[in-house]
Amino acid sequence: MNQPKIEILPLKKGFLRAASDATHVLVRLVAPAKPADLSETPRAPLDLALVIDRSSSMSGLPIAAALESAVRIVRGLRDDDRVTIVAFDDHIEVVQSLIAVTDREALALRINAIDARGSTNLFGGWEEGVKQLAPFTRKDRIARVILLSDGQANQGLLNEQEIFAQVAKAAGAGITTSTVGLGHGFNESLMTGMANAGEGVANFGQTADDLDEAFEEQFAIISNSFLRQVKVSVQGGSDVQARLVGEILEEGIARSRKLGTLPWNASLVAVVELKIGASAKGDALAALNFEALTKDGETVKFGPELIALPETDLAAFSVLPVDPSVAAAVGEAIVSEKIEFIEALARQGKLVEAKKEFEELLKRSDLSDWAKQKVEYLKQLLDEDAIMAIKEMRYGRTRMLRQSKAAMMRDFDTQFCAASEDMKEIYLQKKVASGVARKPKPPQGGTAGGQAPQV
């Protein structure tokens, strides 16, 4: 197997013993370029459960968007893929049990017959999707539930932590979960939490085009997967407190994190914060370990890799140069953590304070061009639509932390330009607004399907 490369890139190439400020280290797991002999190798076949919320609040645009997206997905699947369709309100209906994707039009008809009614047994719908896939999970196939919902669960299992535990259990057994939030009313904490626990992707949007881009990205990742279910963990050395930056309100002092799927020729990153005490050892400040699944479902481990830095005195440390690419990458993780605080303020209705925090954030000198545009967008959205701003903050910061990045380090600090993003693989493209399609697709004839995402 081609080995990934673990890169440890300190913000400054030295450390100051017993410093009051923490030092940051960027850690990257870099996948090799896809070998030429593999470039034509098809991805593993997919077993997909499309779990569609049909509760009455989905009436109108949300259900239309969900159904159109589902049809587009089905049309884009391969013949050796299998799909099951589950619709739920307070009642769970298996619209189609797991079946090979041969008659796409028949499946489209079934999907389009789903109408909106009833309340929302979100967990029940998800669980039925898992049950449809569970007996058929195999190492050589990819099993994924995609949950499309606009709502808050109000039937069946409601406790978020219990739901996350079940979703994580399914992911551990090979069935990953992605979620798509629709409209204004969905519970973003539940939807992103399920995707994180389920080792899938969280997206949201208003229209089929918004969702299309999300699905296209999701399937592109699956198709180009080098390693999946990647996890990183860090252990501080003697007299060193180590933690992973980001999601401190949700996770507390996190020493391990699920990073998701690592595509070929891409990287996954984590930023480690080190608080170095007086008796720390420079040659072993912290140890890193990675764990992942190969395309064939085999568990692989990389590490331990030691974080080692030369000790410097205050004068030398203060003039140590900073690598701008590393600074931009570290800055993104720190910004993501700050956005988490601002999101919490906005949730408490403290919009003025939240806006002030954004203004403070914009004054930072270490913001990458992309991060700066994102923060400006969030600040503006907070004025226009606080509910959507909260959702954007949640998804945007999650994406900042977990989205796969380019293999080249210089991608972090180059000037952000939406047009140049189009040149990259879709899963490497940076977006300022997470829930809006970058380029809405033109209408395609009169069918409900439009253009199928490339699966």
Added chain:
Amino acid sequence: MLTAECLYSQPMLKISAQLNDEEFLGTAEDLAAFVSDKLASLGFGDRHRSTERLVRFYAYEGLLSKPERAPDDRRKANFGPLQVRQLLLARLLAERGWDLDRIRTLLHENRIIAQLNKLIDELATPTEAEKLFFRTRGSEQVSPMLSEPDARSMKEIRTRLHSRSQPEMLDCSPFFGSSSPRPSRKTSYSTVQQLKQIADSEDSPAEALRLMIKKEMARDDLSPAARNLFEQLLAFNPTSQGDEPKTERWTKLRLAHWCEAHFNIDSRITPTKEELQRIVDNFSKALMNKYL
């Protein structure tokens, strides 16, 4: 011990290739025996055995395709390789906790032998995910015929029952999970009397139980779940002597609007009159002795 799991984990012929049933043509009894022997030879335990009654029940429930009529005797039904596979799959999956609807859907969408062969090979052993999300026999609680509250709970029930401050109310919901409005003591007593009559009935206790359930079903305040449970119980009971019973694997039943009972009924077993009598006796005695 040699199990199906360890057999199947070895490099070996696929199960579908070991059926050797191309020539099979037989009655319900023959089919049951053939599939039972085949499953036993493949290492699946005794609990996977089939009976003639079970074959007829599965055929009635639409799990097995209709048999062909024998050319020499129109009253005789002949089952063939298609039904061998359907029954084999149904037995495997039912024993793993699949409900009949789920099995029926799977079999209806895979009606030809090649598809069934693929399914048999794919589903021969449960996946890790299936073990986690399906209630398998191993994970099921062995439920008593009647779910009885513990001693402390019983004391609380008696205290409430005899409490002068609540003379009309008997709230069993914390113990039985009932969500219906609190019934009056009079209603509870009359229900117990009904149950006593059932226990004392000289006719079929199953029929008496059925009548009581029908009466309960006439209530307009039943939740859909409770109504569904009553319907399951009605489906389970023999409609008249000699009819084929409709069995449910595991049924939680709300026998009265204030009380649930848990029955564990093996689909291979047709409860006899005596067994049903015992169920009702136990139920009635438990109510009479402990509640009143």
